[in-house]
Amino acid sequence: MTPDLQLSRESIERALEAGDWGRAQADLRELGHGHPTAATAGFVISAWSRLRPHVALVPCRLYVLRSFTVEPVVPLLRAAAFAGGIDLTVKVGGFNAWVQEILDTGGPLGAFAPDVAILAVQTRDAAPELWERFPDLPAARREAAAAEVAAAFRAWMAAFRRHSRAALVVHSLELPEWAGAGVLDAQDAAGQTQLIARINQEIRTAAASIPGVWVLDYDALVARAGRSRWADERKWLTVRLPIRAEHLHALAAEWMRYLHPITGRIAKVLVTDLDNTLWGGVVGEDGIEGIRVGREYPGAAYWELQRVMLDLHRRGVLLAIASKNNPEDAMRALEAHPEMLLRPHHFSAVRVNWNDKAASLREIAAELNVGIDALVFLDDNPAERRRIRMELPEVTVLELPADPLGYARALRECPLFERLAVSGEDGERARYYAEQRGRGELQRAAASLEEFYRSLAQRAEMAPLENATLARAAELTRKTNQFNLTTRRRGEAQLAALAAEPDCEVWTARVADRFGDNGLVALLILRRAGEACEIESLLMSCRVIGRTVETAVLAFAASRARAMGAKRLEGWFIPTAKNAPAAEFYPGHGFQPAAQREDGTFWTLPLEGAALACPPWIELRGPKEPTRSVHVHA
């Protein structure tokens, strides 16, 4: 046993005895990561068993249907599961008994009532003809043999689903290290490796048609280690263990990649450090020109890590930044460095400051409205990692190797980002958060409010109501409560009728800014009455209020009133329980009270000499005359 291993075990023992569960968890996670051997696993499991009553773990029952010795994997798997927040109970099925266990409803599989089952069957057991006797097979028999194996897998999966509601993970078949026909096999479209690959394809197709059945690409797992290094022929022949001891943890890790998404123990947010993690060097000292990221060494290590993050982003994982840095330096590097793969819009939450990172992580979780246990933290600095492990034991802290070239791999190996399905909504959500975050960041950063407005680069596009916008306009009148001067709800037919009246104009506004399009967010209804133009409705979605778009729309109303030949712009403010944000709107723009009723106040503004203008930081666009294009058939 190495001295540091001995030390961390003693530290865990002390923490457990002192009842310091957070520290014990932190130490155990570090230990489990660095030393995945059978001996460590035994210690880790017994330590977690003592910790179990004091921490939140997801229980899960796993049944392994198998054709080879998997028992030595079980302790490694349970240790990994504990570290990942899953309390795993494992039962291993009979040796080479998977068929009867699947079919026998009264057997051990049903009695165990698993949440998850794994069907771990080797090619040499499921398809012996194709594995070792292939050259003996007549050509006509070969394809039939492959079809029979594929059909058998289909039948097992279907039977399992009939009898059990558990999730099922099916190992696909590994390819032989050497084809029986030598290089000739590669010349044959129905050669040995090709036919086994065909079975794998059919396993995938069949699994996709059965709910809750997932395929594990076992050949890819073997290939990652190397076929010749993976196998242990001596152990296979003596104790039916085909995998070298040093790779058993890789099989356990691969199983964890399925158990995390199946049990729902997944992470939603990756929080990353910047200097020496997302790029090489320190941007505050080295400048944008000095930091290292790009296709060539040494920047390639960081480029590759960013590539993995981008993959996760596409998978629906939210990205966030927790960095101790000058915000201007950091954001400029993200915006302006020519080789940077990740840009500010990829990040849904950003904390660049000199605060404690634990505080930043708490804020990020709150801002994104996720639990603190949904965060994974990535940082090159072992002290920061240790700090987060101690302070926030719920957060998963990725252990990184000393060499940055290993960062990308460490992130790819994290099972918490595995998904068994991707929803389109996740990607949308990331975009929405990024836009909102951009607006909030700007507000914090801008020295003055006016500077903030200018930096937003808002555009308001006024358009007459048309058939295409009718539904959204009616929805706005129904849903808008806060910035709504009269709170008059109107249906589509009513709006269309108003738009068709000669004295009436109905306008919609779309608002966009540098972070994106907010869509159709405001509605304005004007009516000419004698020398006055009355604002019948003016309402605006809360997505854009407080950014002076209100003033722009009012200025537009004044210009329309003038065009109608009116001398005054007028309107009611009818207070409700929710529209206080609009209460100061008319007096704030120079309107005077002209009449008072029980339900509200009538405000008026002489148009001649009125200083009502669109704020200079908003680009207001719109046609001079409304085109009447709404025709609704009753």
Place this chain on the structure above:
Amino acid sequence: MADLFGLPLEEIRPDSSPDNIPAWDSLQHLNLVLALEQEFGIQFAPEEIEQLLSVELVAALLEEKAAPRGAAHAR
């Protein structure tokens, strides 16, 4: 070995064997072999695996297998 069998260190004695450690069944025997091979960077022949039936015998075989490398470093 204490970790593998879930026992305190002081309960592992030279004469500990499958006969007096209930957890030392054939599966734990396999785990023990794997752990020893990994820990000491050696390979046991199938015949040797069958001989590893007490702590004393394990220690003796380990010494024997480590000897060729250990001898170079001795003295």
